[in-house]
Amino acid sequence: MSVRDDVAALLARYDEDTWVALANRGLLRRARKDLTATDVRVVAEDGTAVEVGVGDVVVRLGLAGPSDATCTCPSPVTCQHVLTAGLWLAAGAGTPQVAASSPADALHDELMALDAATLTAYAGLPGFRWASILLDDADEPPVLTRDGYLTVTFPRRGLTARYLGGGLDALVLDQAVPGVERFRVAVVLAWQRAHGLVLTPPAPRGTRGTGPSEAAVSRTASRERLRATAAAVLRDTVRVGVSHLSPAIHERLVTAAVWAQGVEYHRLALLLRRISDEVELLLVRSARADDLALLDDVAVAHALVAALEATAGREPAALVGRARTAYDPVRRLDLVGLGGRPWRTGSGYHGLTCLFWDAAGSRMLTWTDARPETLAGFDPRARWRQPAPWTGLATPAAATGRAVALTQAQVSPDGRLSGVESTTASVGDVRGADLLASLPVRDVWADLAVRRVTGLLDVVDQNALWAVVRPARALPAQWDPVAQVLRRPLLDEADDVLVLEVPWSRLHAHAIARLEAIGDDLPAGACVVARVQRVRGRLVGEPLSVVVPDRGNDAVDALHFDTDPHPGAGGGSALVADLLAAGTADRPTSPDGSDDDPGVVPGPVSALRAVVEQAAQRGCGGTVPGDVHRRLASAHAAARSIGLSVFVEPDPALDPAELLLRSSYLVQQVERALG
Known part of the structure; x- marks a missing residue:
């Protein structure tokens, strides 16, 4: 086939x-x-592209398609002629033969075949x-689809990339983004990771980077x-105004983020990467841009910098953070x-999480x-029930309910077990009484070590929220039709209440029943x-299982999966049957069960937030001296x-920008405490 046919x-x-x-x-x-x-007609063709005349202009289209096309008209972007x-x-006009569309499987193979060397050559090491x-670091992983062609959507950005063939340059992004090459590489890596292939990033070079070289100065001085x-750049976002930031601010934020990674300030x-992403959304006028959410993040980052400055040389691990992909080897x-x-998230992911003690x-x-x-x-x-x-x-x-010995395991700092093939397991029986004796059973709810976030810079250990409770008695289950949640209160000997809650989802229908x-x-x-x-x-507790000591080696009853004693439509539950018949929409959950539900905020706090947001949106760089201080003081x-x-x-x-960021952080802290 000719180039014209391929295009x-x-x-x-x-x-x-x-x-x-x-x-x-x-x-x-x-x-x-x-x-x-x-x-419209073909005017020329060579080994790499076909030239098409559209009236008085000429469009040159190569194997990468319209995204890499050129036109003799003066338009700097993809024009009408392209x-x-x-x-x-x-x-197919003027073309002898147009090949049939490649199936999605062939497009999948093309993306999977791209190696680290090819991607590095395309976008560079940075x-x-x-x-x-x-x-x-993505809070919401990309969403992938395969329907005639391949798509990868980044939920936080609202950006979708489409691959219809033609190589990296042919990846079509539905938004204009700075550094399009790196986004195209991210699309390829996202597709590969979702299908089990993880390419190792090239090691940083000590002589390159946007921050000071580690070879030239010590890490302490660099930090x-x-x-x-x-x-300085965080203060400048408020001084300029979060509603009208410039590309220069964006570049400074990207530079600081890369520099922070280089000196191992992971958190x-x-x-900073998240803030630079939000600024980027504002610059391209995305519908997902939110300058007030940006202000909140800037204030938290400013507070984190201040905390790192106050503890310089002895920074706590919680402030420094660790790379999310870091795992520690454990022999046994x-x-x-x-x-x-x-579980299923609102961003389009679903999965299975298993708990071990x-x-x-x-x-x-x-x-x-x-x-x-x-x-x-x-x-x-x-x-x-598929292979572990x-x-x-x-x-x-x-x-479930078994003793599992893992050899050569990999564990992350936040308690996640890796599924690497090098880990081996041996399984043995354990009787109910012995199992309970090994668990941290709590009979009194006042003794529960319930972790509550006391500061915006606190790190929540989600695994520490799991508890094994032994109630004195339980009250009947009740369905909340407004919140779409099943609730079952558990009482201890002092009649203190712990409410078990299961939000409605088809994935949770079995547990509700x-x-x-x-x-x-x-x-x-x-328990x-x-x-x-x-x-x-x-x-409030989200139930996972019930431990019954007199059931021998089957002491753990997994509520989400074990056999229902009342089989039938909806598992014998009229409630579940009605919800399924009505097509009730699922309430999204998450792997860690997080749920942001703000409490009631007093009027003066809301008023202070309004003052901070108004000044930060407009910018405080050109205000009358003392004006910001006067309004904040009131x-x-x-x-x-x-x-x-x-x-x-x-x-x-203090600098007005500093005052605004401090006030913003305090407002968020009080809102968190009251929530």
Whole structure:
């Protein structure tokens, strides 16, 4: 086939959404009109591209398609003529033969075949590292689809990339982004990781980088300079105004983020990357941009820099942080399986998380397997009885209520077990009484070590929230039709209440039916394994399993998976049957059960937030001297008048930007405490 045939075959796979992503719907509509009103013809062809005449201009289209096309018109972006030429070629006009569209499997193979050397050559070492870190630190993993062509969506950015063939340059992004090459590499890495291939980022070079070289200065000196640089750029975002930041601010933030990673300030690097991403959304006028959310993040990052400055040379590990992908090798772990739970997030991921008790380490550990919902062949409930990640353990279900010894295990600092193939498992029976004796059972709710975040810079250990509780009695289950949650109160001997809650989801339908079917009370001596948190003054637990000591070697009853004693539609539960019949929408959950639900905020605090946001949006660089201090002082005094003494008199000697960031942090801290 000729180059013209290859280009036409690529363009034949473009659908309406892809053409719109290249430009916009109005331009596409005008391009279609040009097909009938303008003379379109092939004027030249060589070994790399075909040239198409559209009226008086000439469009050159190569194997990368319209995203890398050129036009003799003066437009600096993808123009109407490029779309017209592409549509004309896609329709097969003037082309002897257009190849059939490649199947999605062939496109998948093309992305999977790209190696680290190719990606590094395309985006450079910094671009490859940036793309890897973007995926490592993503709060919401990319969502993948395969339907005629391949798409990768980054939920936080609202950015979708489409691959229809033609190599890296042919990846179509539906937004204009700075550094498009690094985003294309991130798309490829995201696709590969979702299908089990993780490319190792190239090692940083000591003689390169945007911050001071580690070969030239000590890490201590480099960190000192970074803190000053980061604090300055964060203040400048408020001085300029978060509603009208410049590309220069964005570049300074990216530079500081890379520098922070280089000096192993992992937590600060993550925050600065997130802030730079938010600034980028503002610069491209994305509908997902939120300047007030940006202000909140800037204030938290500014506080983190101040905390690092105050503890320089002896920075606590919680402030420094660790890379999310870091795992520590452990020669042997003796664990007990306590069950598992399926989950689905609002960002389009679902998975299975299993819980284990490490008696020697007095801690809970978890193993999670997750995939995009759009990736065929993965079912969180079915995963429970599919092969386990470690040799020697048949399935995740086989670990429930059993002693599991892992050899050559890998454990992250936050208690996540890696599914690496080098880990081996041996499984043994353990009787119910012995199992309970090894667990940290709590009979009195006042003794529960419920962790509550006391500061915005606190790190929450999600695994520490798991508890094993033995109630004195249980009250009947109740369904909340407004919150779409099943609640079952558990009482201790002092009649203190811990409420078990299961949010509605088809993945949780089995657990809801089981929790209803237990009856008016739990079996004698039974314990409940649950994630317990204090929510606005009350104890709330998400149940995982029930431990019944007199059941021998099958003491752990996994509520989400074990056989329902009342089989039938909806597991014998009329409630579940009605919810399924009504098509009730799922309430998204998450692997860690996090749920942001703010409490009631007093009026003076809301008023102070309004003052800070107004000044930070407009910018305080050109305000009348003393104006910011005067307004903040008045708002702080109103907050102190209702007993919130943390809002002290602002120091008039401080920079107005510094005052605004400090006030913003205090407002967020009080809102968190009251929530």
